[in-house]
Amino acid sequence: MVRVLSVLAIVSSLALAASACRAQVEGMDLKAAYIFNFAMFTTWPDGNAKAPLVVCASPDNPLWPGLHALNGKVVNGRPWTVTELAHPKTPHCDIAVLARTAQQPALPATGMLVVRDGAGSKAAITLVEDDEHIRFDIDTQEAARNGLRFSSHLLRLARNVL
Amino acid sequence: MLGVGQLLAAAAALGVACCILLAYQFVALRRSLTDDLAVQAAIIADNVSATLMFHDQDAAHEMLRSFRHSSFLAAATVYDRQDVEFAAYRNGAVEETPSLLRDWTLFTPLSVARPIRYRGMALGRVVLTADTVGIRNGLLRYGALLALASLGALVTTSLLTRRTKARMRRAESQLKHLAYTDTVTSLPNRRCTYEALELELAMHGETGGRVGLLLIDLDNFKVVNDTAGHAAGDRLLRQVANVLRATARPSDRIGRIGGDEFAVIVAPLDDPAELERVGQRIVAGLRQPLQVEGLEVIPTASIGACVFPDDAHTMSELLSNADAALYHAKANGRDTVAVFEREMILATQRRARLDRDLRRHLEAGLLELCYQPQYACGSRKMVGVEALLRWPHPDQGYISPAEFIPVAEETGLIVDIGKWVLERACLDAVALYRQTGTWLSMAVNVSARQLRDKDFIRIVEHTLATTGLPPDRLELELTESMLMEDLDGAVEFMHNVRALGVRLSIDDFGTGYSSLAYLQTFPINHLKIDRSFVRLLPTSGTTIAGAVIGLAHGFNLTVVAEGVEEPEQFEWLRQAGCDYVQGYLLARPLPLAALRARMLEERVPAA
Numbered sequence: 001m002v003r004v005l006s007v008l009a010i011v012s013s014l015a016l017a018a019s020a021c022r023a024q025v026e027g028m029d030l031k032a033a034y035i036f037n038f039a040m041f042t043t044w045p046d047g048n049a050k051a052p053l054v055v056c057a058s059p060d061n062p063l064w065p066g067l068h069a070l071n072g073k074v075v076n077g078r079p080w081t082v083t084e085l086a087h088p089k090t091p092h093c094d095i096a097v098l099a100r101t102a103q104q105p106a107l108p109a110t111g112m113l114v115v116r117d118g119a120g121s122k123a124a125i126t127l128v129e130d131d132e133h134i135r136f137d138i139d140t141q142e143a144a145r146n147g148l149r150f151s152s153h154l155l156r157l158a159r160n161v162l
Numbered sequence: 163m164l165g166v167g168q169l170l171a172a173a174a175a176l177g178v179a180c181c182i183l184l185a186y187q188f189v190a191l192r193r194s195l196t197d198d199l200a201v202q203a204a205i206i207a208d209n210v211s212a213t214l215m216f217h218d219q220d221a222a223h224e225m226l227r228s229f230r231h232s233s234f235l236a237a238a239t240v241y242d243r244q245d246v247e248f249a250a251y252r253n254g255a256v257e258e259t260p261s262l263l264r265d266w267t268l269f270t271p272l273s274v275a276r277p278i279r280y281r282g283m284a285l286g287r288v289v290l291t292a293d294t295v296g297i298r299n300g301l302l303r304y305g306a307l308l309a310l311a312s313l314g315a316l317v318t319t320s321l322l323t324r325r326t327k328a329r330m331r332r333a334e335s336q337l338k339h340l341a342y343t344d345t346v347t348s349l350p351n352r353r354c355t356y357e358a359l360e361l362e363l364a365m366h367g368e369t370g371g372r373v374g375l376l377l378i379d380l381d382n383f384k385v386v387n388d389t390a391g392h393a394a395g396d397r398l399l400r401q402v403a404n405v406l407r408a409t410a411r412p413s414d415r416i417g418r419i420g421g422d423e424f425a426v427i428v429a430p431l432d433d434p435a436e437l438e439r440v441g442q443r444i445v446a447g448l449r450q451p452l453q454v455e456g457l458e459v460i461p462t463a464s465i466g467a468c469v470f471p472d473d474a475h476t477m478s479e480l481l482s483n484a485d486a487a488l489y490h491a492k493a494n495g496r497d498t499v500a501v502f503e504r505e506m507i508l509a510t511q512r513r514a515r516l517d518r519d520l521r522r523h524l525e526a527g528l529l530e531l532c533y534q535p536q537y538a539c540g541s542r543k544m545v546g547v548e549a550l551l552r553w554p555h556p557d558q559g560y561i562s563p564a565e566f567i568p569v570a571e572e573t574g575l576i577v578d579i580g581k582w583v584l585e586r587a588c589l590d591a592v593a594l595y596r597q598t599g600t601w602l603s604m605a606v607n608v609s610a611r612q613l614r615d616k617d618f619i620r621i622v623e624h625t626l627a628t629t630g631l632p633p634d635r636l637e638l639e640l641t642e643s644m645l646m647e648d649l650d651g652a653v654e655f656m657h658n659v660r661a662l663g664v665r666l667s668i669d670d671f672g673t674g675y676s677s678l679a680y681l682q683t684f685p686i687n688h689l690k691i692d693r694s695f696v697r698l699l700p701t702s703g704t705t706i707a708g709a710v711i712g713l714a715h716g717f718n719l720t721v722v723a724e725g726v727e728e729p730e731q732f733e734w735l736r737q738a739g740c741d742y743v744q745g746y747l748l749a750r751p752l753p754l755a756a757l758r759a760r761m762l763e764e765r766v767p768a769a
Contacts, residue, residue, distance in 0.1 A: 030217075037215045040281060076281065133217075153212035157221050 030134055031127055032066025035097060035115050038125055038136075039075045041154035044094060045111050045147030052081040056093035056105065059084055063097055063117060098123065109146050124148060128159065135159040169320055176312040180305070187304050191297045195234060195272055202235060203276035203290045210240050210288060211280040214248060222249035236271055236293040240278070242286040253293075269294045344418040346396050347403035355417025355425050356477075362415075362429045363470060363477055373470040374428035374437035377484045378406070378444065381462045381496045383422035386454060394455040401452045402461055409447035410440065434469045441465045441499035449497070462497035464488055473502045486510045516569045519555065524579060529553055531586050534751040535760070536603070536722060536744040539736040544764060546603030546637070548724075548744060549587040550751050551579070571611050580612045581621055588629035588636065590754050598761045605637040605667065610644035614651065619658045626662065633663030637688070641669045645684070653683065660685045667722065672710055681717060689714040691740070693725025700734035711738050 039053060053075050057064050064082075073080045083090050085098075085105055093112050096105060100118030116123035124143040127136050137160040138150060155161055206226065213222040226238050226249055239250040272292040278285040342354035350358065362373050380402065387395035399418070406416045406424060415427040428440055445465060451458045466488025474480035483502045489510065491500035500506075523529060533547035553561045570576040584606055591604040612618050626633055638659060645652040645668075656666055667688035668681075672695055691710050695703045707723070714721045723735050726745030735743055752760060 034216060040215070040283075041212065136216075151212070153209075157212055157216050157218050 027129075027134065028062050029066040029069070031117060032063050032070060034127065034134060034136065035063070035067065035095065036070050036073065036075065036080065038113070038115065038154065039080075039095060041151035042113055043149040043151075044113075051078060053078040053094050054090070054092065055080060055082045055095045055097065056085040056090060056107075057082060057097040058086065058099065058102065061097060061099050061117070067097060111148070112146050113148055114142070114146070130159060137162065168323070169316065172319060173312070173316060176315065180308045180312060183308060184301060184305055188297065188301055191300050192272065192294075195292050195294070195297060196274065198234070199272065199274040199290050199292050200276070202229065202232065202238075203274050203288055206238060206240070206288045206290070207276050207278045210249070211278050211285050214240070214242055214278060214285040215280065219249050223251070225249075226251035234292045234296045235290060237289075237291040239289045240286060241289070243284065245286075248286060269298050346399050347418050349403050349406075349424075350415070350417040352417065352419040355415070355419050355427070358415050358417070359425075359427050359480075360477055362427055363480070366429060367471065371429070372431040372434065372472065373480075374431040374434070374440070375468050375470070375480050375484045376426040376428060376437065376441050376444070376499075377419075377466045377481075377488045378424040378426065378463050379465075379488055379492065380422040380424075381464055381492075382459065383461075386457070386459055390455050390457055394457070398452065398454050398459060398461060401454070402448065402463075405447045405450070405461075406444060409443045414440070431469065434472055437467050437469055438499055438501050441467050441501075445497065445499055464491035464496045465499040466491055466502065467499060468502040483507060513569050513572075516561070516566050517573050517575065520553070520566055520570060520579075521575055523553065523555070524575070524582065528556075529579070529582065530753070531583060531590065532751040532753050533590070533757050534744055535749040535757070536605070536742045537748050538742055539732075539740055544602070544749075544761065545742060546605060547757065548605040548639070549583060549590075549607070551583055552751075567609070571609055574611065576609045576611045577615055580609055580618075581625075583607075584622065585625050585629065588625055588631040591635060592629055592631050593754075594758060594761065597758055598765065600761060600765065601632070601635050602761075603635055603637055603665075604631070605639050607639045607669065608644075610641075610647060613640070613644055613655060614648065619655060619662075622659060622664065623662060626664075634665060637665040637667055639667050639669045639690070642671065642673070645680070649680075653685075656685050672706055678713070681713070686719060688720050688722055691721060691723045693745075696723050696725045696731055696735075696745070697727075699728075699731045704734065704738075707735070707740075708738055711740055715739065 035055075055067055057067055067082045070080045071082050083093075085093070085096065090107070092108050093105065095113045095115060096107075098104070098114060098116045100116065100120040102116075102120075104114060104122075113125070114123040115125045115127065117127050119126055119128055119137070122142055123139065124146065125136050125138055127134060129135075136158055138155060138158040139162040140150070140155075141162065143150060206229070209225050210222050213219070213225065222240055226240070229235050229238060229251060230253060235251075235253065237250070237252045240248045242248045271294055273289060274292075275287055275289045277287045342351060342357075343349070344351040359373075359375065365371075366373050380398075383395060383398060386398050399422070402424070403416070403418065406426065410416055410426050411428065413429065415429075417425050417427075419425045426440070426444070428437055431437055445463060448461050448463050451460050453459075466484045466486065468474055468480055468484035468487055470480050474483045483506075486506040486509075487500040487502040490506050491498050494500065530552040531549050532552055533549055535544045536546040536548065537543065538545050551563055551567075553563075553566060555561050567576065570579055587604050587606050591602060595601050608618075615621075622636075622638075625631075626636065640652070640656075659666060665687040666685065667690055668684070668686055669690050670692045671689045673692050689710060691707055695706050695710075697703075699707060711721050720741040721739075722742040722744060723731075723740050724744045726732050726735065726743045726747050728747060731745075732743055732747055749760065
């Protein structure tokens with residue numbers, strides 16, 4: 001009887017662990033999708049319509065797989081192209097996805113949308129988890145400094161707008 | 163009575179119009195609602211796209227809630243790409259719609275669906291549901307307005323119709339008044355009088371009472387009308403009407419039934435003699451002089467009276483009998499009342515029969531002429547004849563000219579008869595000349611009616627031309643009285659006839675006016691001494707006969723004495739200087755053949 005109960009406990013704890021893990025993966029994919037959507041509501045200064053949309057991220061960033069999965073999808077006519085943040089050949093980043101504590105890359109700041117996963121140092125958009133919902137804060141001054149503009153639709157949905 | 167049928171028809175027509183307008187209004191309201199809904203769906207789809215992309219249901223709800231101010235939006239639901247409800251808004255009105263209207267398919271809520279896209283990316287769809295209470299209320303308001311307008315229109319129409327009908331009724335009654343009233347005297351007219359008479363007869367016929375009828379004919383209306391004009395004639399009629407109103411009994415009905423004819427219905431009439439008394443009063447009342455346009459006129463009238471049912475049993479009989487009595491009154495010298503008697507109608511009937519037969523026999527050539535010779539007193543030779551008309555009636559034998567000539571005068575047939583006589587006499591005179599070689603003077607009588615006929619002079623001319631009689635062989639005999647009727651016309655005629663060469667004589671001289679002044683102006687050739695004077699000769703009457711002869715010779719006229727029957731008469735006339743004689747003593751009126759024989763016989767010894 002006890003064995004049966006312990007087996008049940010093990011099975012249930014395993015199942016719980018699996019669902020938690022799946023939820024975490026889904027959260028990462030959702031954040032990647034959000035970043036993709038941010039791109040849809042953002043206007044870049046150069047207005048280079050056909051050039052690939054370069055998305056820079058660190059491969060060890062948990063969002064990497066999710067971002068990578070979106071490779072090739074078109075944002076406002078520009079193909080979504082994920083590249084390593086530290087790669088020496090990277091000329092510039094249209095979107096820089098940074099972990100909570102990561103430093104901004106030493107790349108030209110103009111035309112670079114900095115998205116930070118978790119509230120840390122400065123970023124144009126900061127993804128936050130609020131009451132099990134993924135929300136975001138927008139720092140319009142930070143964005144403006146890099147020459148970026150956001151759609152009012154996006155601003156309306158932001159948790160905070162600085 | 164107020165055209166209920168018409169009103170119902172108008173109401174039905176308005177009802178149909180209202181239904182069509184309501185249907186159109188319904189379609190228009192529904193179309194407008196659908197358009198509004200489509201616009202709102204587009205706005206929602208536009209604004210909700212970002213919330214779908216970022217799964218922000220709170221923002222989506224908030225956005226949808228901002229449409230709560232829409233008066234018609236009942237529900238708005240946003241579905242995501244998987245068609246799972248993402249956000250929704252309900253105002254609860256759909257559930258509150260009364261079941262009666264909800265079940266009525268016309269007012270089922272209206273839905274519009276629209277896909278949500280952002281930059282070509284399908285994100286889901288939005289479904290909006292509109293409440294149709296607004297349509298229903300709009301239709302109800304519109305229907306109420308239409309009903310009110312229709313009611314107003316119907317009320318106005320019925321009021322107008324009522325006024326029009328009232329006007330028409332007034333006009334009709336006015337027309338009726340005109341149709342029954344004589345406008346000159348304001349008395350009931352002929353139609354009205356006859357209808358009243360019919361009514362009186364029907365009423366008293368049942369109770370056995372009497373109704374008297376007086377037909378009144380003015381004797382001198384025509385003279386006033388012709389000499390003083392129609393206005394004076396109308397005034398005379400009005401004054402006569404006033405006299406009638408004043409003299410008739412209050413219960414009697416007075417009407418004007420013709421130009422110068424009036425009728426008085428005397429009812430009730432207890433004593434038949436009372437009718438004549440009423441008539442006498444009217445005659446006496448009318449005899450007062452009236453001033454008409456400065457002329458003093460004494461309006462006299464002839465009245466015929468007849469009593470129902472004593473002398474007539476029907477209305478037409480009453481009218482014709484009263485007319486016969488009126489005729490009698492006129493024949494008896496006018497200005498009098500004649501009460502109907504059976505004999506009058508017999509006389510009238512005989513006159514009518516005479517007229518009918520005379521007309522027929524003239525056409526059939528049954529009339530005859532015979533000729534009474536005239537002799538010269540000195541030579542005792544036949545110098546002329548007077549043509550005399552004879553009517554041998556197949557049933558009644560010879561009818562006296564004294565009887566049928568007045569009838570022919572009255573009906574105007576005398577004109578045709580006179581024409582025939584003239585032509586026949588001229589033809590016979592020419593024939594006699596051809597057979598005997600002697601021209602006779604042919605004397606033909608002319609009637610007053612012929613003298614009035616403007617064509618008569620041309621008829622004379624034409625007859626002379628066609629028959630070949632020399633004009634100086636024709637002698638037309640006129641009477642004094644007919645010359646006096648229209649003196650100017652008669653003198654003009656006489657001059658015209660004399661210009662043709664025809665001779666003229668005055669018949670019956672001494673019986674009428676015998677005006678010496680006229681005798682001087684008349685262009686005549688002979689005078690005839692009337693038989694009434696000749697009959698007295700030679701014992702008495704010699705003064706007049708002698709005076710006439712002397713007078714005639716004084717005026718250079720020849721004298722003919724007619725009706726000579728005794729030798730003593732002839733002898734006296736011959737000695738008195740009379741030129742010609744005519745009478746039974748010398749010759750009776752002879753048919754043409756006998757005359758010819760006599761002429762031939764007399765010629766031989768003379769020759």
